[in-house]
Amino acid sequence: xxxxxxxxxxxxxxxxxxxxxxxxxxxxxxxxxxxxxxxxxxxxxxxxxxxxxxxxxxxxxxxxxxxxxxxxxxxxxxxxxxxxxxxxxxxxxxxxxxxxxxxxxxxxxxxxxxxxxxxxxxxxxxxxxxxxxxxxxxxxxxxxxxxxxxxxxxxxxxxxxxxxxxxxxxxxxxxxxxxxxxxxxxxxxxxxxxxxxxxxxxxxxxxxxxxxxxxxxxxxxxxxxxxxxxxxxxxxxxxxxxxxxxxxxxxxxxxxxxxxxxxxxxxxxxxxxxxxxxxxxxxxxxxxxxxxxxxxxxxxxxxxxxxxxxxxxxxxxxxxxxxxxxxxxxxxxxxxxxxxxxxxxxxxxxxxxxxxxxxxxxxxxxxxxxxxxxxxxxxxxxxxxxxxxxxxxxxxxxxxxxxxxxxxxxxxxxxxxxxxxxxxxxxxxxxxxxxxxxxxxxxxxxxxxxxxxxxxxxxxxxxxxxxxxxxxxxxxxxxxxxxxxxxxxxxxxxxxxxxxxxxxxxxxxxxxxxxxxxxxxxxxxxxxxxxxxxxxxxxxxxxxxxxxxxxxxxxxxxxxxxxxxxxxxxxxxxxxxxxxxxxxxxxxxxxxxxxxxxxxxxxxxxxxxxxxxxxxxxxxxxxxxxxxxx
Numbered sequence: 307x308x309x310x311x312x313x314x315x316x317x318x319x320x321x322x323x324x325x326x327x328x329x330x331x332x333x334x335x336x337x338x339x340x341x342x343x344x345x346x347x348x349x350x351x352x353x354x355x356x357x358x359x360x361x362x363x364x365x366x367x368x369x370x371x372x373x374x375x376x377x378x379x380x381x382x383x384x385x386x387x388x389x390x391x392x393x394x395x396x397x398x399x400x401x402x403x404x405x406x407x408x409x410x411x412x413x414x415x416x417x418x419x420x421x422x423x424x425x426x427x428x429x430x431x432x433x434x435x436x437x438x439x440x441x442x443x444x445x446x447x448x449x450x451x452x453x454x455x456x457x458x459x460x461x462x463x464x465x466x467x468x469x470x471x472x473x474x475x476x477x478x479x480x481x482x483x484x485x486x487x488x489x490x491x492x493x494x495x496x497x498x499x500x501x502x503x504x505x506x507x508x509x510x511x512x513x514x515x516x517x518x519x520x521x522x523x524x525x526x527x528x529x530x531x532x533x534x535x536x537x538x539x540x541x542x543x544x545x546x547x548x549x550x551x552x553x554x555x556x557x558x559x560x561x562x563x564x565x566x567x568x569x570x571x572x573x574x575x576x577x578x579x580x581x582x583x584x585x586x587x588x589x590x591x592x593x594x595x596x597x598x599x600x601x602x603x604x605x606x607x608x609x610x611x612x613x614x615x616x617x618x619x620x621x622x623x624x625x626x627x628x629x630x631x632x633x634x635x636x637x638x639x640x641x642x643x644x645x646x647x648x649x650x651x652x653x654x655x656x657x658x659x660x661x662x663x664x665x666x667x668x669x670x671x672x673x674x675x676x677x678x679x680x681x682x683x684x685x686x687x688x689x690x691x692x693x694x695x696x697x698x699x700x701x702x703x704x705x706x707x708x709x710x711x712x713x714x715x716x717x718x719x720x721x722x723x724x725x726x727x728x729x730x731x732x733x734x735x736x737x738x739x740x741x742x743x744x745x746x747x748x749x750x751x752x753x754x755x756x757x758x759x760x761x762x763x764x765x766x767x768x769x770x771x772x773x774x775x776x777x778x779x780x781x782x783x784x785x786x787x788x789x790x791x792x793x794x795x796x797x798x799x800x801x802x803x804x805x806x807x808x809x810x811x812x813x814x815x816x817x818x819x820x821x822x823x824x825x826x827x828x829x830x831x832x833x834x835x836x837x838x839x840x841x842x843x844x845x846x847x848x849x850x851x852x853x854x855x856x857x858x859x860x861x862x863x864x865x866x867x868x869x870x871x872x873x874x875x876x877x878x879x880x881x882x883x884x885x886x887x888x889x890x891x892x893x894x895x896x897x898x899x900x901x902x903x904x905x906x907x908x909x910x911x912x913x914x915x916x917x918x919x920x921x922x923x924x925x926x927x928x929x930x931x932x933x934x935x936x
Contacts, residue, residue, distance in 0.1 A: 321674075329648070336649050341490050343656055345497030349505065350535050352377060356502050370502040374495060384570075391567040395593065398563065402596040490652075527670040531663050534632065538662065541626055546573040549618055556610045560603050562594055572611075576618075578655055579642050587611040632665050633658065637681035690728035697729065698746065702753045709757055718761070719818035719908035726814065727884045727908075730754060730807055731854055738856070751806055758810060762817040795825040796919040799846035802831050803853035803861040811883050812852040818908045819850075823919035834865065838872055848915065850879045858882040859904075863896045870900075879914075881905045 332339055352373050359369035501508065513524050554569020562568070568590040575586030587608070594604040633641070641661035645653035661681060668677030678684075685692070689708055696705040712721040733750050736742045742750075800816045802808035812828045819826035829840055841849060849869060851862045862880050869878055880896055882889075885906045892904040905911050 333648050337486075337489065338493075340649055340652060341493035341497050343660060344490075344494040345501050347535070347539075347656065347659055348377075348494070348498045349501040350532060351539055352498070353502060353505060354536075366503055370499055373502070374499055378495070388567065388570065391564055395564055395567070399596060405599060406596050408599075523670045527666055530670070531666040534662050534666060535659050538659065542577070545618065545622055545626060546576045549573055549576055549614060552614060553610065557590060557607065560594075560606060562590055562597060562603070562607070578651075579638065579657065581654070583611070583615055632669075632678075632682050632684075633661060634681065634683045637661060637665075637683075641681070688728075690725050691732065693725055694729040694732045694750075697733070697750045697753055700749060700753075702756065705753065706757055706760070709761060713761065717909075719814075719912050721761075722814045722818065723883070723907045723909055726754065726757065727811065727854070730810060731884050734807055734854060734856075751810065754810055755813075758813050758817070762813070795823050796848065796915065797844075797846045798824060798826040798848045798850055798915060799841065799844055800826060800828045800850050800852050801837060801865070802829070803851050803865055804857055805831060808853045808858065811854055811881075812850075815850060815852050815881065815908060815911060818912050819915055822916060824915055834868055837865065838868070841869065841873060841876070848877045848879055848918070850881060850911070850915075852881050852883070854883055855885050855887075858885070859892050859895060863898075866896050866902070867898075878902075879905065879911070881908075881911055883908065 355373045356366065356369045359372065360366055364372075509528060512528070550569040550571075550573025552569075553572040554565045557565035557568055568586075571586045571589065572583065575582035578585075591604055591607050591611075594607055595601075598604065638658060638661070641657040642654055645657040645660060647653075649656070664677050665681050668674040668679075669682070687695070689712055693705050693708045696702075696708065709721060709725055712725045716724065730750075733742065733747070737747050798816075798819055800812040800819075802812040809828070809831050816826040816828040829837070832840070851865055853859075853862055859882060862882065866878060866880060869876060880893075880902060882892060882904050883906060885892065885904065889904045889906050893902050896902055896904065905914070
């Protein structure tokens with residue numbers, strides 16, 4: 307045990323060290339890795355076009371060069387058109403000089419508002435303080451005037467002024483800020499060409515580095531990453547084009563010059579997370595202040611930008627391509643900050659694709675699963691674990707919210723199957739292991755009963771009342787065969803097999819079964835003799851034994867044998883909910899040669915019982931004990 311924990315600690319330290327070294331290398335060698343990252347992303351986008359040209363009998367080298375040159379020409383043309391449009395906007399600014407001056411004068415003109423009055427008082431106070439300071443040093447000024455004719459440096463009152471003059475920058479220094487982006491662009495083009503030319507070879511080398519035993523994992527990871535990034539870029543392009551068209555249309559109807567330019571800037575700016583859209587909206591807003599005489603058009607432009615951003619960021623993007631990235635909103639923010647810190651503004655553009663690759667790797671490599679947990683959009687823990695955790699924390703309100711959320715897109719029995727029953731199974735495991743105190747166990751069961759009553763009453767009031775109150779013994783005294791009449795409902799008695807938690811499961815079963823031609827009710831936990839008396843008094847059509855693992859099978863086996871011996875013609879069904887083992891083996895243990903099938907989900911039980919209520923016989927795989935006798 308000690309050796310295992312030491313190995314885990316060493317493994318975590320090793321991954322931490324590797325991560326720190328990787329981050330350091332990415333930061334120091336960004337001149338190399340930044341173009342390589344661009345090349346890989348461009349390869350994802352351009353490889354389908356290269357493959358299409360290859361199918362037209364063109365060599366890969368020629369196809370790669372043609373696609374890269376066409377892509378560069380497209381980007382260069384678009385950039386040149388945007389630049390010329392911006393020059394035209396700049397040339398038009400002198401025509402709006404009078405409007406700009408009028409608005410500046412309106413901003414600086416005094417007004418009678420409370421803010422203006424406060425500003426005037428502050429300025430007045432500052433003038434008074436300045437006058438007081440000037441009056442405090444008249445003698446010093448006079449002495450300075452007497453010695454004004456003295457040369458500099460002859461007295462402390464006449465010091466020599468020293469000014470540092472910077473060395474004039476040369477042409478190479480001026481080119482330093484241009485060489486880095488030019489080098490990045492050139493290396494990106496070269497790397498893109500070689501990645502497109504030798505993509506199969508690079509893929510095989512990555513697989514070889516991962517080892518032969520990781521062949522399947524590496525193949526799935528590469529396919530998943532390629533698919534996610536390609537879909538992300540295509541869908542992002544579609545969303546941004548619609549965004550830019552909508553923005554340009556609004557600007558056109560407002561009457562702002564060059565609406566197509568600003569719509570294009572808005573669409574392109576959305577490729578830069580967080581800072582791109584505000585910067586793209588700032589230019590038309592500032593221009594509108596110069597073009598229009600009033601303030602209404604500028605406010606309308608700002609409102610349009612805010613409305614489009616809210617709709618796009620909160621509704622369009624999560625529904626259109628949010629699930630394809632697999633990233634949470636917090637992960638996108640953290641990734642943007644991290645890659646910007648490592649690689650500057652360019653890292654902000656690459657933050658989402660690079661983080662998608664990390665999440666995909668963590669999804670397929672167990673040792674890196676923490677990346678998927680920390681950055682992925684899937685819940686960190688399943689809903690049943692979350693529900694059990696809130697019950698442990700004695701937070702019944704949030705536990706109820708979790709169950710309510712599961713009911714939004716599930717039926718009642720599905721919500722019980724997938725959320726509440728697994729949570730109760732977890733509580734039973736912890737109770738048997740001695741991890742829960744008696745008070746905590748009592749609270750969990752009480753809270754679960756309250757949730758069952760509340761949810762069941764809303765979904766099916768009659769079933770909830772029967773599950774809570776039961777049916778009094780002796781209420782049904784007519785003949786057993788009368789239940790099979792045309793208008794009589796199928797009566798199902800849900801019997802807990804062992805203790806209070808099994809009684810909760812029986813109540814959930816009763817609520818799920820009720821409705822239509824089924825009348826289901828629950829009996830409390832009783833001794834075997836009392837169960838036999840209830841069956842004799844109630845004369846149900848079906849007795850449904852309901853229990854939870856791990857003791858549900860053994861107790862169900864004893865109850866089944868006793869009921870079968872006393873009532874040979876009775877139809878008996880067995881449910882061991884959320885049973886993790888082999889249901890067929892459990893059925894053989896309970897039936898001991900008789901035809902019986904253990905059901906493990908409420909949805910199965912509901913479908914089978916309702917089929918019987920319609921007079922349909924269950925299939926061979928869904929047969930239950932007593933079928934042949936019935």
